[in-house]
């Protein structure tokens with residue numbers, strides 16, 4: 001029996017109250033019933049009753065979901081809509097296959113760190129060797145439509161060297177209180193190394209032994225596309241590496257990775273996966289709950305607002321911890337925006353597949369950010385950062401988008417690396 005059939009009982013629970021319409025970002029932009037939870041559940045019920053085939057249209061409708069869980073939170077009957085959509089995508093992938101591009105990315109890149117690093121390097125070369133400049137200057141992409149032009153602009157600058165090649169694998173100090181591992185995620189590793197350095201800088205102020213082992217993609221892109229087999233293979237590799245490291249906690253700076261890593265227990269169903277999942281903590285959760293957080297002394301006299309990543313607030317129930325930490329930044333003022341937990345439109349690679357729709361969703365978020373008058377938009381997910389930086393840039397907004405780690409890191413003096421501040425920290429490459 002497939003995952004969709006196993007969850008079939010939920011389909012009968014929908015009372016068609018329409019509560020999901022009020023919160024679904026896709027419905028709010030399209031007003032199309034098939035895109036809201038109620039419409040999707042109706043279609044899936046009809047499919048399981050043998051009245052509707054898994055057609056190309058059905059495939060498209062199931063791919064049009066941000067997996068943001070806003071409807072799950074709202075539903076009076078506790079229907080796990082995102083899990084049903086994932087079940088439908090898996091069934092479609094099993095019966096119809098997945099696209100050529102995705103298949104190759106999942107099979108040949110995500111499972112092979114060497115090839116993934118090479119692909120990132122080629123991306124860097126495309127951006128820095130003048131090819132991107134030529135492509136943009138010549139307007140050649142306009143042949144394929146304005147949407148392709150915008151998608152190309154959405155891609156952020158790749159790092160020259162992956163973050164994990166810039167830092168030691170092992171950092172220690174004289175009196176470590178905990179031994180932790182840092183799961184960097186692909187975006188921090190290949191695109192936002194500054195976030196990685198900020199995470200390490202903040203963690204090193206808290207008497208920790210830090211391991212940054214060789215690791216693999218968390219598997220969420222494969223799972224979201226219906227390729228559960230690849231997601232499980234990646235999960236097994238990560239569980240093995242991090243369990244072998246013998247750490248007290250596995251910290252991640254990415255909301256989507258964190259939510260996926262915590263789901264390994266259900267995905268693999270092994271005692272090792274359960275033990276691993278129990279150790280995973282978001283960066284903000286760790287600093288707020290596992291250690292006594294100490295901000296630095298440098299004042300940041302600015303106004304900040306905060307965006308709740310869907311996979312952090314609804315995926316992991318983490319929303320107070322980041323706010324508690326932001327409020328500890330000396331000199332910083334904080335103002336909530338309207339709808340801080342409304343999806344920004346990124347949703348993994350949704351913004352690459354459905355650029356225009358994601359941009360409409362993103363524009364409402366940008367409007368809410370701008371209304372606060374904030375200098376900084378702080379968040380905890382590199383995927384949201386990519387979307388929000390792009391959307392704010394399109395509007396020539398001066399708002400600076402920061403990962404929470406980057407904001408906290410600003411409070412420490414640049415000379416204050418833990419090993420130079422009297423705490424006796426040092427590092428070694430293992």
Ligand code: SF4
Pocket residue numbers: 013014015016017018019020021037038041071074075076077079
């Ligand atoms: S909120 Fe739940 S019960 Fe109500 S229509 Fe949506 S999915 Fe059905």
Ligand code: SF4
Pocket residue numbers: 023024025026027035036037064065066067068069070071072081082
């Ligand atoms: S998960 Fe989000 S995008 Fe998908 S149906 Fe629910 S509210 Fe809409």
